[in-house]
Amino acid sequence: xxxxxxxxxxxxxxxxxxxxxxxxxxxxxxxxxxxxxxxxxxxxxxxxxxxxxxxxxxxxxxxxxxxxxxxxxxxxxxxxxxxxxxxxxxxxxxxxxxxxxxxxxxxxxxxxxxxxxxxxxxxxxxxxxxxxxxxxxxxxxxxxxxxxxxxxxxxxxxxxxxxxxxxxxxxxxxxxxxxxxxxxxxxxxxxxxxxxxxxxxxxxxxxxxxxxxxxxxxxxxxxxxxxxxxxxxxxxxxxxxxxxxxxxxxxxxxxxxxxxxxxxxxxxxxxxxxxxxxxxxxxxxxxxxxxxxxxxxxxxxxxxxxxxxxxxxxxxxxxxxxxxxxxxxxxxxxxxxxxxxxxxxxxxxxxxxxxxxxxxxxxxxxxxxxxxxxxxxxxxxxxxxxxxxxxxxxxxxxxxxxxxxxxxxxxxxxxxxxxxxxxxxxxxx
Amino acid sequence: xxxxxxxxxxxxxxxxxxxxxxxxxxxxxxxxxxxxxxxxxxxxxxxxxxxxxxxxxxxxxxxxxxxxxxxxxxxxxxxxxxxxxxxxxxxxxxxxxxxxxxxxxxxxxxxxxxxxxxxxxxxxxxxxxxxxxxxxxxxxxxxxxxxxxxxxxxxxxxxxxxxxxxxxxxxxxxxxxxxxxxxxxxxxxxxxxxxxxxxxxxxxxxxxxxxxxxxxxxxxxxxxxxxxxxxxxxxxxxxxxxxxxxxxxxxx
Ligand SMILES: Nc1ncnc2c1ncn2[C@@H]1O[C@H](COP(=O)(O)OP(=O)(O)OP(=O)(O)O)[C@@H](O)[C@H]1O
Ligand SMILES: [Mg+2]
Numbered sequence: 001x002x003x004x005x006x007x008x009x010x011x012x013x014x015x016x017x018x019x020x021x022x023x024x025x026x027x028x029x030x031x032x033x034x035x036x037x038x039x040x041x042x043x044x045x046x047x048x049x050x051x052x053x054x055x056x057x058x059x060x061x062x063x064x065x066x067x068x069x070x071x072x073x074x075x076x077x078x079x080x081x082x083x084x085x086x087x088x089x090x091x092x093x094x095x096x097x098x099x100x101x102x103x104x105x106x107x108x109x110x111x112x113x114x115x116x117x118x119x120x121x122x123x124x125x126x127x128x129x130x131x132x133x134x135x136x137x138x139x140x141x142x143x144x145x146x147x148x149x150x151x152x153x154x155x156x157x158x159x160x161x162x163x164x165x166x167x168x169x170x171x172x173x174x175x176x177x178x179x180x181x182x183x184x185x186x187x188x189x190x191x192x193x194x195x196x197x198x199x200x201x202x203x204x205x206x207x208x209x210x211x212x213x214x215x216x217x218x219x220x221x222x223x224x225x226x227x228x229x230x231x232x233x234x235x236x237x238x239x240x241x242x243x244x245x246x247x248x249x250x251x252x253x254x255x256x257x258x259x260x261x262x263x264x265x266x267x268x269x270x271x272x273x274x275x276x277x278x279x280x281x282x283x284x285x286x287x288x289x290x291x292x293x294x295x296x297x298x299x300x301x302x303x304x305x306x307x308x309x310x311x312x313x314x315x316x317x318x319x320x321x322x323x324x325x326x327x328x329x330x331x332x333x334x335x336x337x338x339x340x341x342x343x344x345x346x347x348x349x350x351x352x353x354x355x356x357x358x359x360x361x362x363x364x365x366x367x368x369x370x371x372x373x374x375x376x377x378x379x380x381x382x383x384x385x386x387x388x389x390x391x392x393x394x395x396x397x398x399x400x401x402x403x404x405x406x407x408x409x410x411x412x413x414x415x416x417x418x419x420x421x422x423x424x425x426x427x428x429x
Numbered sequence: 430x431x432x433x434x435x436x437x438x439x440x441x442x443x444x445x446x447x448x449x450x451x452x453x454x455x456x457x458x459x460x461x462x463x464x465x466x467x468x469x470x471x472x473x474x475x476x477x478x479x480x481x482x483x484x485x486x487x488x489x490x491x492x493x494x495x496x497x498x499x500x501x502x503x504x505x506x507x508x509x510x511x512x513x514x515x516x517x518x519x520x521x522x523x524x525x526x527x528x529x530x531x532x533x534x535x536x537x538x539x540x541x542x543x544x545x546x547x548x549x550x551x552x553x554x555x556x557x558x559x560x561x562x563x564x565x566x567x568x569x570x571x572x573x574x575x576x577x578x579x580x581x582x583x584x585x586x587x588x589x590x591x592x593x594x595x596x597x598x599x600x601x602x603x604x605x606x607x608x609x610x611x612x613x614x615x616x617x618x619x620x621x622x623x624x625x626x627x628x629x630x631x632x633x634x635x636x637x638x639x640x641x642x643x644x645x646x647x648x649x650x651x652x653x654x655x656x657x658x659x660x661x662x663x664x665x666x667x668x669x670x671x672x673x674x675x676x677x678x679x680x681x
Binding site: 201206209215221222230 | 481483502503504507508512513515519521522523524528532535536537540541542543544545546547548590594
């Protein structure tokens, strides 16, 4: 073996995070601080909290999928169990509290960690399909148990609690939504920073190595199984924190928090944002929560739109929304981003018309099929018409097809501009 | 004689009915440069896989510094001070060249499964990785993605990752395969440089390289060692001439 150097693990003099790396974090913190002054309605605060929880959950999921190459279909188990346990801790303490609410997520994290240690012990033995199948099995198992063990999971009604019953924290009781927002925001920063720093530790780097080439890592002294297990535990810990934050925000947990649908949607969120980037899950969670909450106000078939978005992301942008942004870095660095402005502007109108008219087709069909008798009248984009008449549908289809053709016609122009913008050196002839 | 670095005792390996390694006995002394040659499909890579823990022997034993390591996992054997390269380039294609080398250093420098060190802050790690990049002539490629390197550079990186951890037994499986003459010369110099004072076990088809590097040569044919001796004696052996060398020695 190598002779250890005289000062083996001496830290350098660099800061924990160099200033240019710290900047995004400072901006994020300031942003989180002022956000509730911009959007101060109760529902806005709820959406932002929901977003923060989804971000923590999605980041923890990406520790498995993006960093560790483990495709899990049962990640909600760790968030859910962390949440249920936090709720029980909250209820158990409510008579004689000895902590205040901001410390509750630590319990959530520890319970998530505990289950990850136990389940990871056998599920991380192999990566790939075996891991995916075990995660699915465990997910189904825990969801089934949640219906059986009523005393712990509360059956259909779930388990609820009162977050204001713990000790006050510097005069805050956490009854008001805004106080809960700040609690959630601080935990979001702590968890996100923790996961970011984790990815830069030896185990974080080796998790990447095992993901890319597990065999080679074994010949460098690392047990692929142990590496996956440790990543899995870290991921379970942060998922548990997300669960506790959910418990604090909604004061109720049900079977829905740990079932396969929730596990599936976090995969969707993470993939949508982009698994290859640290910020990917953050962007995915923001977009997803916005679509889910805002879109569902306007349309009943919002889940269909999410599905379409997901499928098109997988098919056309496998690197997710973040990947889509990231490909613009090169033209930006080359100072040629301006080449793209005109082709993008040209495509903007057909793209918007295309999306809106395609959605109109779906909406009209949905309305025509599902509206009750005598409710043929429908309102779309501020226009009121009869959904059973042929004309509106024909117009929507014609618009959709026309904008599709316009986009196809404009595509070569964009392609040329793109080649030009990513071409190094002077202008191509 | 002191305890050999590697000792194989009646080592056998079968895949189904095919006996690929059939009772190999071999001692490789500490600090020796030992070459294993033999025709395609003789079982050289299989022998490597048995020694390094990728395969478990069907029968027999592998001893490392006198300790029985048969059946141990590759990472356990690596931690005991053995490192290998692969016949087919086996690197982390998506990582930078620098990170590839650093991965080879992490365990041996004591970072193990640490989640309380920031890799970028560990000056010893960065310095050592850069030193190795210098040795393998890839400093200019430091921040390039390994998958984008030219073939010969990837082979050099393969060796860099292998030697990074400072293992005292180095095993190289056809390090010069597919290289031009000038590239081969560079790699041979590199191998000589980085394996000084170490035990080297090398598989290679290029006889020039073998006779240049090796202290001893073992000839493996159909899973059996038919000769194990100094280069001169092996070259002179009629059995070897018949079985193998006769066809290729002139080219060397
Ligand atoms: N995992 C395996 N399963 C089945 N057969 C195998 C396996 N690994 C190797 N073999 C067989 O064992 C024999 C020896 O292969 P090996 O790769 O060890 O030869 P080699 O001496 O390294 O040849 P080369 O010079 O071509 O690299 C071959 O016939 C091969 O098909
Ligand atoms: Mg071989």
